[in-house]
Amino acid sequence: MQVKIIGAGLAGCEAALWLADRGVQVELYEQKPAKYSPAHKSAGFAELICSNSLKAERPDSASGLLKIEMKMMGSHLLDAAETARVAAGGALAVDRDVFSTAVTEMVENHPNITVRREEVTALDESAPVLVASGPLTEGALAQAVAALTGDHRLSFYDAVAPIVTAESLDYDKVFAASRYGRGEADYLNCPFNKEEYEAFHAALIAAERAPLHDFDGDLTVYEGCMPIEVMAARGADTIRFGPLRPVGLRDPRTGHRPWAAVQLRAENTARTLYNLVGFQTNLKWGEQKRVFSMIPGLEHAEFVRYGVMHRNTFLESPKVLTKQQFLKEHPNVFFAGQITGFEGYMESAASGLLAAHQMLARLKGRELPPPPAATMCGALLDYITTPNKDFQPMGANMGILPRTEEINIIRDKRERYMALSQAAQDAMQAWVKEYEA
Ligand code: FAD
Numbered sequence: 001m002q003v004k005i006i007g008a009g010l011a012g013c014e015a016a017l018w019l020a021d022r023g024v025q026v027e028l029y030e031q032k033p034a035k036y037s038p039a040h041k042s043a044g045f046a047e048l049i050c051s052n053s054l055k056a057e058r059p060d061s062a063s064g065l066l067k068i069e070m071k072m073m074g075s076h077l078l079d080a081a082e083t084a085r086v087a088a089g090g091a092l093a094v095d096r097d098v099f100s101t102a103v104t105e106m107v108e109n110h111p112n113i114t115v116r117r118e119e120v121t122a123l124d125e126s127a128p129v130l131v132a133s134g135p136l137t138e139g140a141l142a143q144a145v146a147a148l149t150g151d152h153r154l155s156f157y158d159a160v161a162p163i164v165t166a167e168s169l170d171y172d173k174v175f176a177a178s179r180y181g182r183g184e185a186d187y188l189n190c191p192f193n194k195e196e197y198e199a200f201h202a203a204l205i206a207a208e209r210a211p212l213h214d215f216d217g218d219l220t221v222y223e224g225c226m227p228i229e230v231m232a233a234r235g236a237d238t239i240r241f242g243p244l245r246p247v248g249l250r251d252p253r254t255g256h257r258p259w260a261a262v263q264l265r266a267e268n269t270a271r272t273l274y275n276l277v278g279f280q281t282n283l284k285w286g287e288q289k290r291v292f293s294m295i296p297g298l299e300h301a302e303f304v305r306y307g308v309m310h311r312n313t314f315l316e317s318p319k320v321l322t323k324q325q326f327l328k329e330h331p332n333v334f335f336a337g338q339i340t341g342f343e344g345y346m347e348s349a350a351s352g353l354l355a356a357h358q359m360l361a362r363l364k365g366r367e368l369p370p371p372p373a374a375t376m377c378g379a380l381l382d383y384i385t386t387p388n389k390d391f392q393p394m395g396a397n398m399g400i401l402p403r404t405e406e407i408n409i410i411r412d413k414r415e416r417y418m419a420l421s422q423a424a425q426d427a428m429q430a431w432v433k434e435y436e437a
Contacts, residue, residue: 001025001363004129006120006141008032008045010077010345011337011352012132013103017076018356020112024363028107031119037136039160039310044100045107046077046349050160051275052267054081054092054346059425060417062396066346066376067092068421069428073353073377076106086266089183095268123148125332128359132352135312135338142313145339148330149320159227159280159309162288164264164301166272174264174297179248187265188274190297191251191258197240200294204232207287210309227282227309243278262295273304281307317341317384318391323370324358325351325381334359341384343393350377357435368435373402374427 001024005012008030016026033043040047055063070078081092084099107113121140123129133141145151169188176185192200207229232239240246244260251258267273276295281288285306293299317340320327326334336355337348354370354377361368371378379400384391394400401420410416 001360002027002127003359003363004029004124004127006129006131007133007337008104008107008115009132009134009337010046010348011134011342011355012130013046013107014075014077014349014352015130015132015336015356015359016113017106017110018074018353019360020110021074022360024112024360026110026113027116028113029116029118029120032117034117035119037134037138037310038308039136042097042100044097044104046080046103047100048094048096048345050280051265051277052086052093052096053088053265054094055344056090057092058090059421060414062376062398063346065421065424066350066396068425069371069375069377070346070350070353072425072428072432073350073357075349075353077103077349080106084269086269086271087184087186088265089178089186093265095270098269123333125330128332128334128362130334130336130352130355130359131339132336132355133339134348135314136310137313137339138311145315148327148333149315151316151320159282160307161275161277161279161281162292162303162307163267163273163275163305164298164303166274168300168302169264169274170297170299173253175252177249181248187263187277188297189249189251189258190262190264190295191246191249191253192244192260192262192296194259196294196296197244197260198236200291201232201236201239203291203294204229207283207291209282209287210284226280227307228279229281229283239278262298279307280309282309283307312338312393314339314341314393316391318386318388321385323381323385324361324367325355326358326362338393341391341393342380343395347380347395350380354381371431372427375424375431376401377428378431 003024004027005016006029008028016028020026039049058064080099080102081094083102084094086093086095123144174188174190176188178186231242240260244262246258246261249261263277264274265277267275288306322328334355336352340351342348342351358368370381373379373382376396383394383400398417407419410419
């Protein structure tokens, strides 16, 4: 049993490891280090290109539920994340280098995986192949995908946030705390008073943005990665109710809640680097330095990475993809990850696991039903394959899970979400059991 996988990202590595564990010979193609997308910077696998957060872990949260389902399906990336964890108050955040190294070692040391460090430029349909080349797929491979799917509308834009050094922060202003005292004061908070906030907001919306190259369609921005300056331009208080919301924080200098606050999250286990939470941006680098230095505590901040904006490519999955994640017209060509419309790091990895299940079934001459719609994975698969003329990628969220009357009558939101989560876990457990049998 043999398959090819294109892309050693989140989806490709999950799929490769899962299949290899079950005796499948995997040829895993990765274009790095010969070629990098504008957002990928390291030669390692499963590179996290923006935030280092893998989101919430609580079982009554959508992201927490997704992780539970992934564990049931046999995720390796969650094991790697565990070894790379950094404190993040109820969320799973990782040191991106430790995480990537752990995944790379698992993949490279697996006897059933052959890594080929080369760019794939064509799709060979003679045997099952998994395209997991991510949201920055471009060039010959993008053209090959477009030729198979008839989809020539592949360009969208997302943005990433800057990173500063811990030692360059002003600790007379910045204070450590998690909202509502949850966790171990995992975030550093930069508190604004009203005047400081207003001056910052005015500078942010007037700052010069970088031109967008190699783009020939309408600018479409993924809401979850919206540039801070675009969000700020929506209204004087939009960011104060968004990433800069001060709720649950108390400034030890004043004893009061600040007017607004920027949160900084540790980038690495050593906590020497911090990213500006929610500060994905497309401002010119000089402008980032000027405007973000107006944030209290960041007056002398050293920026080790500036924010940038990049393309986001995905299939028109409702038209072209089956729930088994292969192309309706080209059954040997499977897809996984963000390119299918599963939005987010963990969603992409989950999509790799799902595709791997289907590929193994195919190799054994079977076809699996997808996990039930009551599971987060099943609901996401439903979402990306349901006709939708304005199709956009979707991340895990409780809103896409189907509700029974029994669940609807639960008034407390936490309890309702817990009930949804429990139903999903039961359904996934049954699906996994049936498949393993
Ligand atoms: P990737 O992780 O990108 O992996 C694809 C791999 O394929 C790469 O290693 C690439 O080098 C390789 N490859 C590509 N083409 C070829 C080829 N022709 N031949 C061989 N190899 C190839 N999600 C979040 O949850 N949080 C975020 O903060 C976040 N920020 C994002 C920021 C940006 C700019 C973008 C574009 C997306 C972001 N996402 C974020 C969404 C998404 O979850 C990630 O992009 C995620 O990495 C997708 O996983 P993947 O496995 O599909 O692709």
